[in-house]
Amino acid sequence: MRVALFVTCINDLLQPRTGRAVVALLERLGVTVEFPEEQSCCGQPQFNTGYRQATEPLVRRFDRAFRDHDYVVTPSGSCAAMVRDNYPRIGAKAAAEGRGRELSDAAALAVPKTYELTEFLVDVLKVEDVGAYYPHTVTYHPTCHGLRMLGLGDRPRRLLQHVKGLELRELPGAEECCGFGGTFAVKNAAVSAAMGADKVRHIAATGAEAVCTVDNSCLLHIGGTLTRQGSTVRPVHIAEILASTEGSVL
Amino acid sequence: MSGTYLGMPAFPRAADVSTRDTRLRANLTHATHTIRDKRAAAVAELDDWAQLRAAGAAVKDRVLRRLDHYLEQLEAAVTAAGGQVHWAADAEEANRIVTALVRETGEREVVKVKSMATQEIGLNQALEDAGIRAYETDLAELIVQLGDDLPSHILVPAIHRNRAEIRDIFRREMGRWGRPAPEGLSDSPAELAEAARLHLREKFLSAKVGISGANFMVAETGTLVVVESEGNGRMCLTLPETLISVVGIEKVVPTWQDLEIFLQLLPRSSTAERMNPYTSTWTGTTDGDGPRNFHLVLLDNGRTDTLADTVGRQALRCIRCSACLNVCPVYERAGGHAYGSPYPGPIGAILTPQLRGMQGPLEESLPYASSLCGACYEVCPVAIDIPEVLVHLRERVVEGGPVTRGGTRTVVKPARGHAAERAAMRAAAWTFDHPGVLRRGMRLAARTRRLHPRRLPGPGRAWSRTRALPAVPAESFRDWWRRTRGESPSGPTGERGAGE
Numbered sequence: 001m002r003v004a005l006f007v008t009c010i011n012d013l014l015q016p017r018t019g020r021a022v023v024a025l026l027e028r029l030g031v032t033v034e035f036p037e038e039q040s041c042c043g044q045p046q047f048n049t050g051y052r053q054a055t056e057p058l059v060r061r062f063d064r065a066f067r068d069h070d071y072v073v074t075p076s077g078s079c080a081a082m083v084r085d086n087y088p089r090i091g092a093k094a095a096a097e098g099r100g101r102e103l104s105d106a107a108a109l110a111v112p113k114t115y116e117l118t119e120f121l122v123d124v125l126k127v128e129d130v131g132a133y134y135p136h137t138v139t140y141h142p143t144c145h146g147l148r149m150l151g152l153g154d155r156p157r158r159l160l161q162h163v164k165g166l167e168l169r170e171l172p173g174a175e176e177c178c179g180f181g182g183t184f185a186v187k188n189a190a191v192s193a194a195m196g197a198d199k200v201r202h203i204a205a206t207g208a209e210a211v212c213t214v215d216n217s218c219l220l221h222i223g224g225t226l227t228r229q230g231s232t233v234r235p236v237h238i239a240e241i242l243a244s245t246e247g248s249v250l
Numbered sequence: 251m252s253g254t255y256l257g258m259p260a261f262p263r264a265a266d267v268s269t270r271d272t273r274l275r276a277n278l279t280h281a282t283h284t285i286r287d288k289r290a291a292a293v294a295e296l297d298d299w300a301q302l303r304a305a306g307a308a309v310k311d312r313v314l315r316r317l318d319h320y321l322e323q324l325e326a327a328v329t330a331a332g333g334q335v336h337w338a339a340d341a342e343e344a345n346r347i348v349t350a351l352v353r354e355t356g357e358r359e360v361v362k363v364k365s366m367a368t369q370e371i372g373l374n375q376a377l378e379d380a381g382i383r384a385y386e387t388d389l390a391e392l393i394v395q396l397g398d399d400l401p402s403h404i405l406v407p408a409i410h411r412n413r414a415e416i417r418d419i420f421r422r423e424m425g426r427w428g429r430p431a432p433e434g435l436s437d438s439p440a441e442l443a444e445a446a447r448l449h450l451r452e453k454f455l456s457a458k459v460g461i462s463g464a465n466f467m468v469a470e471t472g473t474l475v476v477v478e479s480e481g482n483g484r485m486c487l488t489l490p491e492t493l494i495s496v497v498g499i500e501k502v503v504p505t506w507q508d509l510e511i512f513l514q515l516l517p518r519s520s521t522a523e524r525m526n527p528y529t530s531t532w533t534g535t536t537d538g539d540g541p542r543n544f545h546l547v548l549l550d551n552g553r554t555d556t557l558a559d560t561v562g563r564q565a566l567r568c569i570r571c572s573a574c575l576n577v578c579p580v581y582e583r584a585g586g587h588a589y590g591s592p593y594p595g596p597i598g599a600i601l602t603p604q605l606r607g608m609q610g611p612l613e614e615s616l617p618y619a620s621s622l623c624g625a626c627y628e629v630c631p632v633a634i635d636i637p638e639v640l641v642h643l644r645e646r647v648v649e650g651g652p653v654t655r656g657g658t659r660t661v662v663k664p665a666r667g668h669a670a671e672r673a674a675m676r677a678a679a680w681t682f683d684h685p686g687v688l689r690r691g692m693r694l695a696a697r698t699r700r701l702h703p704r705r706l707p708g709p710g711r712a713w714s715r716t717r718a719l720p721a722v723p724a725e726s727f728r729d730w731w732r733r734t735r736g737e738s739p740s741g742p743t744g745e746r747g748a749g750e
């Protein structure tokens with residue numbers, strides 16, 4: 001089994017510790033992790049803002065980077081959803097516009113092997129207890145793309161429930177969008193901020209020390225809102241919790 | 251009603267104002283959360299909901315594929331049943347037809363059952379210009395009309411008003427339109443409903459002309475169907491001598507059997523009821539019963555243009571249940587008026603720019619009025635993939651492309667004002683496709699990280715007003731990987747051949 005880590009551009013640049021946590025976690029579970037350096041951004045920001053054609057080189061790049069791997073694992077629900085839901089659309093439209101089948105073939109290869117981290121753990125490795133230790137109260141925000149596009153269901157929560165020392169607090173209005181939405185946060189800043197404020201209010205109401213998600217982009221928005229409001233609740237990616245052990249709590 | 255959606259500002263500006271209206275937000279949050287929880291429970295009762303939903307979508311798609319066929323079948327059936335069918339290409343033509351039909355009767359007053367299609371074409375205003383008064387008889391629509399206001403929700407047009415506001419509107423305005431509000435009217439729902447009932451009853455009994463929309467039209471028999479809760483619609487449909495129904499062409503279904511699906515999907519999605527209290531059907535004219543003259547005005551107004559778009563056409567499946575509004579976090583904060591049409595919320599964001607075309611800043615801003623969270627798609631009883639259509643329309647805004655307008659295929663130019671964004675998006679995509687450049691940029695960002703502002707200038711200012719920017723870490727992931735895993739910089743998957 002050749003497992004490639006697709007770390008995503010946001011994690012590469014802004015949250016490298018999430019990538020390091022995935023490596024630590026998977027290696028602890030006996031998986032050999034490779035990091036194809038040719039990888040880059042999945043193209044989601046461009047695609048979701050309407051620049052579909054600008055994403056085509058990134059689809060090709062994804063294909064080149066991961067062509068030889070059986071599994072691509074990414075610590076991002078929205079980037080996994082981009083590959084699974086939108087690469088086929090990009091391929092189909094390119095073909096319809098007379099640019100051949102190259103992109104739809106690339107999408108067809110990428111879709112079945114791309115997994116969000118918690119999906120990979122539960123569905124492929126078939127583990128729910130990853131041997132983690134995290135002595136904190138945590139609340140879990142299911143991100144929209146993880147929840148609705150990928151259909152992660154309760155996989156992340158099942159993993160968290162097996163973490164030793166961790167107390168999971170229910171988040172009121174959990175399934176509501178945090179208001180990030182990529183460029184939405186800039187183009188409709190007022191509505192985005194209002195949504196973020198409500199999300200943070202609900203997080204505070206749980207009394208948890210930390211809030212975790214499967215996606216650092218949502219977490220940056222939530223964390224940025226928490227910081228502006230002077231909250232002490234810590235935003236943590238689920239990979240960092242699952243990678244923590246009694247020896248080293250990340 | 252003199253309210254008009256014309257000249258509304260782009261969505262972000264209107265929404266910016268409404269997010270600060272705390273009473274509006276409280277009204278909306280309360281109303282939408284109540285109905286969304288009830289809807290979820292009503293839907294959960296049916297274990298074949300997923301199949302029903304797929305069947306609803308399939309019937310609508312079948313109709314859309316052969317719309318011309320079903321409309322001709324409908325026209326023949328309506329005509330055979332003693333009705334008259336009129337075809338209206340756009341709002342102006344529809345208004346002209348209806349106005350002429352009312353004039354022929356010699357009447358100066360009409361009663362109306364709530365109809366989205368007549369809101370869409372601005373019929374009340376057109377009638378008023380012709381010296382004809384239209385009385386809305388749906389309770390919420392009456393509140394909107396008396397308040398000289400605009401509807402802000404598909405099902406509950408006055409959702410933005412609370413009881414005290416409604417009492418004030420009734421006290422102030424009812425007398426100018428007919429029977430005044432009773433002395434000492436309070437804001438108890440029962441008293442408000444009774445005041446409306448008395449006021450409306452006079453209208454029903456005197457009106458000679460009724461104007462309606464329809465939820466469905468059955469092609470095989472020429473039957474129209476209205477689904478409602480109050481029964482006021484049924485009075486409008488049966489008491490007048492002349493009935494004029496204005497209906498969008500996409501509302502046709504092939505057979506009575508198809509209704510079975512929609513009469514389950516619609517009430518549960520809409521009011522969270524197992525069955526709506528009143529389902530009225532009418533077919534042409536019948537001697538000695540109901541209206542003596544029946545006219546059906548079939549409204550296109552951008553629908554065949556929308557049909558020509560293979561991705562966007564799914565918006566025409568919509569059965570106007572309003573479930574997508576009630577779950578939408580953006581609608582909940584922005585309110586319905588910000589969408590600038592009788593179709594607010596997620597469905598409005600994809601329907602309005604298609605029916606009207608990208609004709610101005612409002613239409614161009616609507617595809618962006620969403621965080622793409624997908625809650626609308628999840629609840630939609632006919633499985634319209636609203637996020638997919640939003641992204642599709644965003645592409646039209648920023649890149650232009652082929653569209654059909656007035657039945658003719660043309661190519662539209664990108665909307666103005668996106669040049670900087672387009673350059674930035676393309677530059678980012680180019681950089682991401684050139685890892686060497688990307689790595690150098692990331693190293694530069696890491697090295698200069700102490701100099702980075704925590705607040706942004708320009709378009710990012712609003713972002714950093716409410717959210718702190720993250721600090722750039724000292725080492726990117728790929729640099730860490732290289733340092734600790736000792737991969738050679740020009741290894742087999744290095745960047746040679748990346749075009750630098």
Ligand code: SF4
Pocket residue numbers: 519567568569570571572573574575597626629630631632633634
């Ligand atoms: S788009 Fe779907 S959910 Fe929204 S009003 Fe139409 S049918 Fe209902």
